[in-house]
Amino acid sequence: MPVDLNNERPLAWDSATLNADTKAMLDNLQPNILRAHVREHMSILFVRFNNPAEGRAFLRHIATTKMKSARKHLEEVREFAARGRPGTPYVGIGISKAGYIDLGHSLDEVRKFGDKVFRDGMKRRITEVDDPPVDQWEWVFQREIHAVILIGDAEPESVAALREEILAELPDSARLLGEETGQGMRNPAGDGIEHFGYVDGRSQPLFLKDEVEREPRKQWDPAFPLANVLVPDPLAPNPVRHHGSYFVFRKLEQNVRAFKEIERDLADGLGLADADRDRAGAMLVGRFKDGTPLTSKAKAGGGPVANDFIYDGDDGSKCPFSGHVRKTNPRSFGREVIMARRGQTYGQRADDPSDDSPPENRPSGEVGLLFMAFNGSLINQFEFTQQTWANNPDFENPATGHDPVIGQGERDIKVTFPKVWGKPEMSLPQTQVAQTVTMKGGEYFFAPSLAYLRNL
Numbered sequence: 375m376p377v378d379l380n381n382e383r384p385l386a387w388d389s390a391t392l393n394a395d396t397k398a399m400l401d402n403l404q405p406n407i408l409r410a411h412v413r414e415h416m417s418i419l420f421v422r423f424n425n426p427a428e429g430r431a432f433l434r435h436i437a438t439t440k441m442k443s444a445r446k447h448l449e450e451v452r453e454f455a456a457r458g459r460p461g462t463p464y465v466g467i468g469i470s471k472a473g474y475i476d477l478g479h480s481l482d483e484v485r486k487f488g489d490k491v492f493r494d495g496m497k498r499r500i501t502e503v504d505d506p507p508v509d510q511w512e513w514v515f516q517r518e519i520h521a522v523i524l525i526g527d528a529e530p531e532s533v534a535a536l537r538e539e540i541l542a543e544l545p546d547s548a549r550l551l552g553e554e555t556g557q558g559m560r561n562p563a564g565d566g567i568e569h570f571g572y573v574d575g576r577s578q579p580l581f582l583k584d585e586v587e588r589e590p591r592k593q594w595d596p597a598f599p600l601a602n603v604l605v606p607d608p609l610a611p612n613p614v615r616h617h618g619s620y621f622v623f624r625k626l627e628q629n630v631r632a633f634k635e636i637e638r639d640l641a642d643g644l645g646l647a648d649a650d651r652d653r654a655g656a657m658l659v660g661r662f663k664d665g666t667p668l669t670s671k672a673k674a675g676g677g678p679v680a681n682d683f684i685y686d687g688d689d690g691s692k693c694p695f696s697g698h699v700r701k702t703n704p705r706s707f708g709r710e711v712i713m714a715r716r717g718q719t720y721g722q723r724a725d726d727p728s729d730d731s732p733p734e735n736r737p738s739g740e741v742g743l744l745f746m747a748f749n750g751s752l753i754n755q756f757e758f759t760q761q762t763w764a765n766n767p768d769f770e771n772p773a774t775g776h777d778p779v780i781g782q783g784e785r786d787i788k789v790t791f792p793k794v795w796g797k798p799e800m801s802l803p804q805t806q807v808a809q810t811v812t813m814k815g816g817e818y819f820f821a822p823s824l825a826y827l828r829n830l
């Protein structure tokens with residue numbers, strides 16, 4: 375029975391009754407798609423091939439010697455939970471449209487990829503998502519990237535060793551165009567944070583029964599059908615059993631100093647004092663720094679980071695409609711838009727992102743987020759989120775503003791903020807906060823099935 379990508383029931387991946395096609399799907403799927411892989415340390419390599427036979431042989435070799443399946447990953451996670459035995463590192467591969475052509479596929483074959491945006495590539499989509507002109511991107515992303523290789527693990531040593539091994543296999547005809555290094559940051563509670571200091575990566579679509587069952591889910595259902603991240607791999611030997619995922623990579627630089635100034639000025643402007651001052655930043659993100667959802671609480675909460683909430687009954691007087699997490703997941707509709715975010719922070723900093731030191735001690739560049747996400751459809755998920763939700767000041771309610779964190783394009787309308795949490799008193803209309811996240815480049819890839827890679 376073909377894998378039912380639209381089944382609303384989460385996948386019981388280790389059930390004895392799993393059908394043969396679904397088993398084969400898990401044995402041929404890359405890890406980190408259905409469930410996030412440990413990737414506290416990451417090395418991300420951008421490669422160009424230039425010789426079809428050698429490019430194919432390289433990918434085949436990496437796939438057969440260094441990549442594990444989604445099933446192997448899930449077994450490792452279970453082993454770790456039961457016996458504390460650490461798993462093996464993650465190696466993932468994504469191929470761009472230009473990469474498929476360079477590997478020798480015909481245009482007719484590449485047209486089998488249903489996602490037009492993937493076939494265009496990111497450089498041809500800047501108008502739609504209001505990205506900066508390509509000549510302002512970092513040089514590596516201005517070039518024609520054929521493949522991305524993701525290496526991730528809990529410790530830097532194994533990542534560095536694998537990076538060396540993989541680079542040593544790169545044929546002379548190929549080029550390493552550039553690379554990124556990701557490194558996780560954590561707050562004192564141990565939760566992963568991004569550079570503005572907020573807990574990140576908490577809200578995810580969950581596809582597996584064991585993951586769903588661990589979540590409180592009275593209000594928000596975190597279970598999503600596989601279709602949110604999987605499509606049949608059109609070039610695999612058997613697309614009924616072999617699946618892949620559209621992968622978006624974007625390097626997003628964060629001006630932390632400017633963001634911290636904005637938080638401070640907003641708190642001053644609204645007359646917020648003491649612990650209430652944290653609400654300024656929370657109105658921009660939609661969660662407090664410790665992850666407490668602003669729609670649920672007026673102050674940061676402590677305890678495990680909640681994700682069982684919706685915005686019903688919040689007219690914007692608790693969490694503004696523009697707040698980043700409300701914009702990118704309104705929760706009462708748009709479930710088909712939700713993608714699996716698998717990003718990692720980049721850049722070293724001398725200050726502690728979770729302390730209270732003033733804005734002038736914060737970095738104004740060179741740090742940010744390597745935004746990465748798996749999609750069933752780039753046009754209906756990543757691009758839709760960026761274009762129709764984040765960049766749209768009228769989304770859900772007119773004149774509520776751009777997403778203050780990731781919104782791109784002219785922030786010309788004025789907006790208001792609630793002065794008191796949950797009360798109708800609003801501030802005077804004010805200019806929207808400045809853009810502090812800058813896209814430095816990126817590309818769209820397809821993460822093919824292992825069956826495709828092993829048969830190259």
Ligand code: HEM
Pocket residue numbers: 568569570572573574575576577578626627628659661698699700702703713715742743745756759760764779780811
């Ligand atoms: C530097 C850039 C970014 C920063 C600093 C950032 C920060 C955050 C933070 C702090 C959260 C809350 C943690 C959570 O709920 O899991 C979050 C959630 C989220 N972000 Fe971002 N983000 C960035 C870029 C993006 C981009 C480019 C997109 C998509 C276009 C995006 C989509 C989302 C989504 C979908 C959620 C989860 C919302 C939910 O389900 O409640 N983010 N982000």
